[in-house]
Amino acid sequence: MHAVIQNSVGGPDVLFVSEQPDPSPGPGEVLVRVKAAGINPVDGAVRGGFYPLLGDPPFILGWDISGTVEALGAGVTAVKVGDEVFGMPRFPKQAGAYAELAATPADEIAIKPAGIDHAHAAALPLAGLTAWQGLVRHGRIQSGQRALIHAGAGGVGHLAVQIAKARGAYVVSTASPDKLDFVGSLGADEVIDYTKSDFAKKACEFDLVLETVGGDHAEESLKVLRDGGVLVSLLNVHDTTKAKARERNIRVERMSVVPDREGLVELAKLVDAKKLSPHVAKTFPLDQAGAAQAFLATRPIGKVVLTV
Numbered sequence: 001m002h003a004v005i006q007n008s009v010g011g012p013d014v015l016f017v018s019e020q021p022d023p024s025p026g027p028g029e030v031l032v033r034v035k036a037a038g039i040n041p042v043d044g045a046v047r048g049g050f051y052p053l054l055g056d057p058p059f060i061l062g063w064d065i066s067g068t069v070e071a072l073g074a075g076v077t078a079v080k081v082g083d084e085v086f087g088m089p090r091f092p093k094q095a096g097a098y099a100e101l102a103a104t105p106a107d108e109i110a111i112k113p114a115g116i117d118h119a120h121a122a123a124l125p126l127a128g129l130t131a132w133q134g135l136v137r138h139g140r141i142q143s144g145q146r147a148l149i150h151a152g153a154g155g156v157g158h159l160a161v162q163i164a165k166a167r168g169a170y171v172v173s174t175a176s177p178d179k180l181d182f183v184g185s186l187g188a189d190e191v192i193d194y195t196k197s198d199f200a201k202k203a204c205e206f207d208l209v210l211e212t213v214g215g216d217h218a219e220e221s222l223k224v225l226r227d228g229g230v231l232v233s234l235l236n237v238h239d240t241t242k243a244k245a246r247e248r249n250i251r252v253e254r255m256s257v258v259p260d261r262e263g264l265v266e267l268a269k270l271v272d273a274k275k276l277s278p279h280v281a282k283t284f285p286l287d288q289a290g291a292a293q294a295f296l297a298t299r300p301i302g303k304v305v306l307t308v
């Protein structure tokens, strides 16, 4: 098969396509013919050696897969050859999504939503599961609650806004000026231009904040949470912030997304019900994986996807 590999860490140009042995599915696994592979910020961090999840190169990047089941390992009954599937297998271990074929645990993929193509389905798993697990599992979001979603035009944020709306929340979200209309079109009840005004002065009394930006955002977010609310953060939260939160009975959940078949099924149901629509800013062919990662770093709206 062809796959994107790297022999050293570095900039986007360390990525290149090479001929690699076809993976074979072990017991409980399926072989997926990859049609599209989503790109996430973590890919670039691993590529560059800033976040050495996969150890030393060579390795095949990518966790977001959408494709067709090509072969079954022993004992697999949940899917059959020819099924169209999507998922975020093995995270944070190597999944090898930037490739023509990937062997994945059968219980970490689900049937692709029928109404979207592979490129859009590949935009969903990592960002969508992060949004789902953050809001629903960690945040226990309830209908009628006030939720603040930071970076509502980002990969995670644009899906989180839609999921929070689908769960009946009143949603406020932040974005830069040229992205405010997009975030409003997702159903956000209020959008805040974070370049013009401090979100902490514009809105308050949230039950839940989904923190996706880093820096002092977790600390600042405490100011807008009600006592007893919940701060779900995708990024590190300082001990001093956690201590302040405890004083006000605010629950702090520093989450890491995990493979989750049930979550994928829930995302697919929302897509089928037309309550969730992944936005793909641009697709790139497999041999332009470096350019695709560089494009994601320019902060396009939504997601960037490789088509295979």
Ligand SMILES: NC(=O)c1ccc[n+]([C@@H]2O[C@H](COP(=O)([O-])OP(=O)(O)OC[C@H]3O[C@@H](n4cnc5c(N)ncnc54)[C@H](OP(=O)(O)O)[C@@H]3O)[C@@H](O)[C@H]2O)c1
Pocket: 040, 041, 042, 126, 127, 130, 150, 151, 152, 153, 154, 155, 156, 157, 174, 175, 176, 179, 194, 212, 213, 233, 234, 235, 255, 256, 257, 296, 299, 300, 301, 302
């Ligand atoms: N812990 C986990 O399990 C997990 C899972 C997924 C992602 N993450 C991390 O979460 C972060 C977001 O991921 P992503 O996939 O959504 O990234 P992304 O697609 O690159 O989106 C990031 C967004 O942040 C916005 N932004 C930057 N500074 C901002 C600010 N001060 N206020 C509001 N928005 C701001 C950018 O848009 P503007 O042009 O509007 O600035 C951009 O849309 C990344 O650091 C990623 O590594 C963690």
